[in-house]
Amino acid sequence: xxxxxxxxxxxxxxxxxxxxxxxxxxxxxxxxxxxxxxxxxxxxxxxxxxxxxxxxxxxxxxxxxxxxxxxxxxxxxxxxxxxxxxxxxxxxxxxxxxxxxxxxxxxxxxxxxxxxxxxxxxxxxxxxxxxxxxxxxxxxxxxxxxxxxxxxxxxxx
Amino acid sequence: xxxxxxxxxxxxxxxxxxxxxxxxxxxxxxxxxxxxxxxxxxxxxxxxxxxxxxxxxxxxxxxxxxxxxxxxxxxxxxxxxxxxxxxxxxxxxxxxxxxxxxxxxxxxxxxxxxxxxxxxxxxxxxxxxxxxxxxxxxxxxxxxxxxxxxxxxxxxxxxxxxxxxxxxxxxxxxxxxxxxxxxxxxxxxxxxxxxxxxxxxxxxxxxxxxxxxxxxxxxxxxxxxxxxxxxxxxxxxxxxxxxxxxxxxxxxxxxxxxxxxxxxxxxxxxxxxxxxxxxxxxxxxxxxxxxxxxxxxxxxxxxxxxxxxxxxxxxxxxxxxxxxxxxxxxxxxxxxxxxxxxxxxxxxxxxxxxxxxxxxxxxxxxxxxxxxxxxxxxxxxxxxxxxxxxxxxxxxxxxxxxxxxxxxxxxxxxxxxxxxxxxxxxxxxxxxxxxxxxxxxxxxxxxxxxxxxxxxxxxxxxxxxxxxxxxxxxxxxxxxxxxxxxxxxxxxxxxxxxxxxxxxxxxxxxxxxxxxxxxxxxxxxxxxxxxxxxxxxxxxxxxxxxxxxxxxxxxxxxxxxxxxxxxxxxxxxxxxxxxxxxxxxxxxxxxxxxxxxxxxxxxxxxxxxxxxxxxxxxxxxxxxxxxxxxxxxxxxxxxxxxxxxxxxxxxxxxxxxxxxxxxxxxxxxxxxxxxxxxxxxxxxxxxxxxxxxxxxxxxxxxxxxxxxxxxxxxxxxxxxxxxxxxxxxxxxxxxxxxxxxxxxxxxxxx
Ligand code: SF4
Ligand code: FES
Ligand code: FES
Numbered sequence: 001x002x003x004x005x006x007x008x009x010x011x012x013x014x015x016x017x018x019x020x021x022x023x024x025x026x027x028x029x030x031x032x033x034x035x036x037x038x039x040x041x042x043x044x045x046x047x048x049x050x051x052x053x054x055x056x057x058x059x060x061x062x063x064x065x066x067x068x069x070x071x072x073x074x075x076x077x078x079x080x081x082x083x084x085x086x087x088x089x090x091x092x093x094x095x096x097x098x099x100x101x102x103x104x105x106x107x108x109x110x111x112x113x114x115x116x117x118x119x120x121x122x123x124x125x126x127x128x129x130x131x132x133x134x135x136x137x138x139x140x141x142x143x144x145x146x147x148x149x150x151x152x153x154x155x156x157x
Numbered sequence: 158x159x160x161x162x163x164x165x166x167x168x169x170x171x172x173x174x175x176x177x178x179x180x181x182x183x184x185x186x187x188x189x190x191x192x193x194x195x196x197x198x199x200x201x202x203x204x205x206x207x208x209x210x211x212x213x214x215x216x217x218x219x220x221x222x223x224x225x226x227x228x229x230x231x232x233x234x235x236x237x238x239x240x241x242x243x244x245x246x247x248x249x250x251x252x253x254x255x256x257x258x259x260x261x262x263x264x265x266x267x268x269x270x271x272x273x274x275x276x277x278x279x280x281x282x283x284x285x286x287x288x289x290x291x292x293x294x295x296x297x298x299x300x301x302x303x304x305x306x307x308x309x310x311x312x313x314x315x316x317x318x319x320x321x322x323x324x325x326x327x328x329x330x331x332x333x334x335x336x337x338x339x340x341x342x343x344x345x346x347x348x349x350x351x352x353x354x355x356x357x358x359x360x361x362x363x364x365x366x367x368x369x370x371x372x373x374x375x376x377x378x379x380x381x382x383x384x385x386x387x388x389x390x391x392x393x394x395x396x397x398x399x400x401x402x403x404x405x406x407x408x409x410x411x412x413x414x415x416x417x418x419x420x421x422x423x424x425x426x427x428x429x430x431x432x433x434x435x436x437x438x439x440x441x442x443x444x445x446x447x448x449x450x451x452x453x454x455x456x457x458x459x460x461x462x463x464x465x466x467x468x469x470x471x472x473x474x475x476x477x478x479x480x481x482x483x484x485x486x487x488x489x490x491x492x493x494x495x496x497x498x499x500x501x502x503x504x505x506x507x508x509x510x511x512x513x514x515x516x517x518x519x520x521x522x523x524x525x526x527x528x529x530x531x532x533x534x535x536x537x538x539x540x541x542x543x544x545x546x547x548x549x550x551x552x553x554x555x556x557x558x559x560x561x562x563x564x565x566x567x568x569x570x571x572x573x574x575x576x577x578x579x580x581x582x583x584x585x586x587x588x589x590x591x592x593x594x595x596x597x598x599x600x601x602x603x604x605x606x607x608x609x610x611x612x613x614x615x616x617x618x619x620x621x622x623x624x625x626x627x628x629x630x631x632x633x634x635x636x637x638x639x640x641x642x643x644x645x646x647x648x649x650x651x652x653x654x655x656x657x658x659x660x661x662x663x664x665x666x667x668x669x670x671x672x673x674x675x676x677x678x679x680x681x682x683x684x685x686x687x688x689x690x691x692x693x694x695x696x697x698x699x700x701x702x703x704x705x706x707x708x709x710x711x712x713x714x715x716x717x718x719x720x721x722x723x724x725x726x727x728x729x730x731x732x733x734x735x736x737x738x739x740x741x742x743x744x745x746x747x748x749x750x751x752x753x754x755x756x757x758x759x760x761x762x763x764x765x766x767x768x769x770x771x772x773x774x775x776x777x778x779x780x781x782x783x784x785x786x787x788x789x790x791x792x793x794x795x796x797x798x799x800x801x802x803x804x805x806x807x808x809x810x811x812x813x814x815x816x817x818x819x820x821x822x823x824x825x826x827x828x829x830x831x832x833x834x835x836x837x838x839x840x841x842x843x844x845x846x847x848x849x850x851x852x853x854x855x856x857x858x859x860x861x862x863x864x865x866x867x868x869x870x871x872x873x874x875x876x877x878x879x880x881x882x883x884x885x886x887x888x889x890x891x892x893x894x895x896x897x898x899x900x901x902x903x904x905x906x907x
Contacts, residue, residue: 047336058323058336065325123328 001048006032010052023055026063030070039079040071068122076111076118078156081135084121087128096132097121099146103153117156161227176218176229177205187231188240188269190247190354191306192219195411196315202306204247204269206239207231215239237273244273249280251355252301259297260356263369266304287332292340294847295347295415297364303333303357309349316412317343318547318567333357342852344540344835347418351402351411362422362847363399372398375766378753379417380477380746381839383663384519384541385755386413390421390747390766397421397747397767407520408755414540415848416836421747423844424770430729430742431771441734446772450779453739454786456721460692462787467494471686474500474674474697475704476664477839479751480760481800482776483665483672485792486697489780492789496680497691500669501662502704505635507682511643512814515667517626517656518757523548525656527622529615530558531580531642532661533630534896536567537835537853539660542756543567546628555618559583561632561830562860562894563887573611574889577830578823581638584645585820586612587619591652594620602818625655632830632894634661635706641818658756664839668754672804687714693721697776698743700840701732702900703833712736725776728840743776744769746841750797751777752804762801827865827891831878834898849898857898858883865891 009032013025029049034041050060064070084093111118127133130142158169170179180187190202200220207218210228255261287300314320321341349358372391379386387403400421402413433449434441461470472490487498522545535543550556550568563572589603650657687710705711715736724737727745748769752762777797784792794800836854848854859877873884880897
C-alpha cells in the first residue's frame with residue numbers, strides 16, 4: 001500500500017528518533033503517503049502507516065484527524081484553508097467564508113466543478129495579527145476583504 | 158512522610174504522591190472524572206481543581222504531587238468556584254437524557270452535577286450530537302454522552318494491552334471511537350463499562366433493563382477460571398441482571414474478564430433443567446423431588462447396594478462444582494464404600510498427567526523478571542493471570558513462550574512455535590545444560606540429549622533471571638509426555654530457583670484435588686470406569702459431548718441398558734437424557750452458596766445471589782438428602798457453611814507420582830491439540846448468548862500452516878475434525894491447533 005518512495009522518506013524520518021520510538025515519525029509518514037494518494041488519506045492508508053510504524057491504527061487515526069493538513073475527502077488542486085478561530089471570527093471570517101462559498105458555488109468541504117479549488121475551515125494558524133486570514137499551499141493571505149479574496153481566487157490556475 | 162494541611166487538618170503523606178490519592182485515603186471528597194486509581198494520569202477533565210496556597214491558579218488534585226508543608230483547600234471559595242466552572246463547561250454539550258440513560262443513578266457526572274452544577278445553563282446554542290458506534294455485542298455506546306475523560310482509551314492501552322478506542326478529531330469534533338470496524342475485541346473489554354463515568358459505555362445485554370437502585374448487589378466469586386475474581390451479582394426479583402467487578406488486590410485488583418462479567422446470561426436460558434425427572438419404561442416423567450430421590454435410591458439398591466458391589470459404582474463431577482459439593486459427593490460415595498471418584502474428565506491418559514505444584518501467589522506474579530509459558534494461550538484461557546504477567550513484562554521482565562502457535566499476546570513475548578512432541582525434548586535439553594553448569598550428575602535419560610541453540614538460549618535466560626516463573630498450561634493436558642514435562646519442569650525449577658504455576662486444569666480443579674475428588678489406590682479413574690463393566694453412576698453437571706476426552710467411549714459406557722445413571726444437571730441436554738435414569742435439576746453459579754479455591758490455594762466463599770429456578774436445588778442439599786435416604790451417617794448439615802467446617806478437618810491425601818522421564822518422539826505425522834474455545838469452557842458459558850456472538854465467542858478454527866494443510870490435503874475452505882480450517886504461518890510445522898466452539902467431534906479424536 002505504501003510506495004517504496006514513501007517508505008524511503010518514512011525510513012529517513014525514523015532515523016531521526018531514538019530506537020523504538022519509530023511511531024514519532026507518524027506525522028511525516030502520513031504526509032508522505034498522502035502526497036502520493038491524491039492528497040488524501042483513506043482508512044486503509046492510515047492503517048498501513050500504523051502497521052509500518054508498529055503502532056495501533058487508532059493512534060495514527062488520532063493524529064490524522066487532529067491536524068487539518070490531512071485530508072479525508074477528495075480535495076481540489078488548491079485548498080483554501082480558511083481560519084475560523086476566535087481572532088479571525090471576531091474580524092468577520094464567517095461572512096467572508098460565505099462570500100467565498102458564493103463566489104465559488106461550493107460549500108466548505110466541497111470542490112469546484114473544474115476540480116481546481118476546495119475550501120476547508122481550519123483552526124488558528126497563528127497569524128491572528130493579520131486576521132482574518134487563510135492559507136493556500138504554503139502561502140498565508142492576511143487582512144482579507146471580499147475584494148482581496150476575489151482577486152486571489154481569480155488568480156488561481 | 159511529610160506533613161501537609163488539607164482543609165485545615167494536618168495529614169501525613171508521601172512526598173510525590175498525588176493530592177487526590179491522599180484526599181481519597183483521608184475520605185475527603187474531591188470530584189473527578191478522568192482520574193482512576195489503576196490508570197495513568199491524564200489530568201484532562203479539570204474537575205478535581207483545588208486551591209493550593211502559594212499557587213496562583215487552582216491545581217488539579219490528580220496531578221499535583223505532594224510537597225512538604227503544602228496547604229490545600231478543597232472546599233474554599235476559589236476551589237469551589239473552579240469546580241463549578243468546569244462543571245458548567247462539561248454540561249454544555251452533555252445531553253439531558255438521564256431519564257432514558259442506563260447510567261442514571263450510578264453516574265459520576267450526575268452525582269457531581271447535583272453538587273456542583275447550576276440549575277440554569279447559560280449556554281443557549283445547540284448541543285452537539287455524536288453518532289454511536291457499534292462496537293460489538295457486549296458494550297452499548299451512546300457517544301453523545303461522552304465527556305472525553307479518556308478512561309476507556311487508557312484502559313485499552315494500559316490494561317487490556319490493545320488500544321482499540323481512541324480520540325479522533327479535534328475541538329468540537331472530538332470523539333471517542335474505535336478505528337476498526339470489528340469493534341472492541343479485548344477479553345477484558347467489559348471493564349470499560351465500569352470505568353466510564355457516564356452513560357457513554359454501558360452493558361449491552363443490560364440495556365434498558367433496570368435502574369441501579371432497584372437491584373441488590375451481592376458479593377460473589379467467579380468460577381470460570383483459576384483466579385476466582387471478586388464481583389458483584391446485581392439481582393432483581395430473583396434474577397441476576399448484571400455483574401460488575403469487585404475490588405481485591407490479591408486476586409483481580411479491580412478488573413474482571415468478560416467471561417466472568419457476562420456468563421450470568423446463561424442462567425435464564427430456556428435450556429435450564431427445571432424439574433426432577435425419572436425414566437419409566439423409556440419415557441421421561443416429571444415428578445416431585447421425593448419421588449425422584451426415592452427412585453434414585455431404589456435404583457442404587459437394585460444395581461449396587463443389594464449385591465454389595467460398590468466397585469461397580471462410579472462418581473464423576475465437573476470441575477465447576479463448589480468445594481462443598483465436591484467434598485459432599487466424595488464423602489457420600491466413600492461412605493457407601495465406593496472409591497471410583499474423579500473430576501478429571503478430559504484427560505486422555507490419567508497415568509500421564511501434569512502434576513506439577515503451583516508455588517506462586519497470584520499477586521507476586523507481577524514481580525517476576527522472567528516467565529516461561531509452555532502450552533497456554535494465557536490471554537484467553539486465564540485472562541487475569543495473563544494480566545499479572547503482562548504487568549511484569551511491562552516493568553521489564555522477559556517472557557518466552559513455547560506454544561504450538563504464536564498466539565496474539567498483548568505484551569512482548571519471545572515466541573517459539575513448537576510441536577507438542579518437542580516440548581519434553583526441549584526441556585530435557587535445558588535441564589542438561591543446567592546440570593552441566595551446576596556440575597551435577599546427569600540422569601540416564603539425559604545422556605543422549607544434545608543441546609541446541611534454543612535450549613542454550615532458554616537455559617541462559619533462566620540462569621540470568623533472579624525471579625523466574627515456569628507456567629504449564631492447558632494445552633499440555635493430553636501431551637504424550639505430560640508427566641515427563643511435569644517432572645522436567647520441576648527439576649528445572651529446582652535448579653534455577655524458579656516458581657511454578659500449573660494451569661492445566663481450570664475452574665475449581667485445585668479444590669477438587671484438595672477435596673479428594675480423585676480415586677485412591679483401589680479406585681478407578683474416569684477412563685478406567687468407562688472401560689470397566691459398571692452398574693451405576695452418579696454424575697454432577699456433566700455434558701458428555703463437551704466434557705470428556707473419550708466422549709464416544711463415555712457415551713457408550715453410560716448408555717448401556719443395565720447401567721443406572723443419576724444425573725444432577727443445571728441444563729438439560731439430549732445425551733444426558735439418553736443415558737440417565739434420573740435427572741435432578743441443580744442450582745448453577747450465583748444460585749448456590751459455596752467456596753472456590755484459586756491458584757493460590759485461597760478459599761473464597763460466596764453466598765447465593767438468587768435462588769435456583771423452577772424446582773432446581775443447591776447441590777449440597779440434594780446430596781445431603783440423598784445421603785440421608787441411603788442412611789449414611791454424618792450428613793447433618795444445615796447449610797453449606799457447616800459443610801465447610803467439615804472440610805477444614807479433611808486431611809488431604811497426597812498422591813505419589815511417577816517421577817520417571819520418557820523423551821518420546823513424534824509418533825504421528827500431524828499432531829493435534831483440541832481445545833474448547835475460551836467462551837465454551839463450561840456449561841453456563843455455553844448458554845451465555847452475548848458472549849457466544851462476541852468475537853472471541855465466535856472463534857472456531859483448526860489452525861495449521863500451509864505445509865501442514867498440504868500434508869492433510871486441506872484448504873481454508875475445508876474443515877478438519879468438523880472445524881473450519883485456518884491457514885496461518887504462525888503454527889509449528891505438522892501441527893493443528895483446534896479451538897472449537899462446538900461439541901467434541903465424538904469419536905473424531907484418538
Ligand atoms: S466513553 Fe466514557 S470512559 Fe470513554 S472517554 Fe467517554 S466518558 Fe470517558
Ligand atoms: S484565529 Fe485565525 S489565525 Fe489565529
Ligand atoms: S480528575 Fe484531575 S483533571 Fe480529571
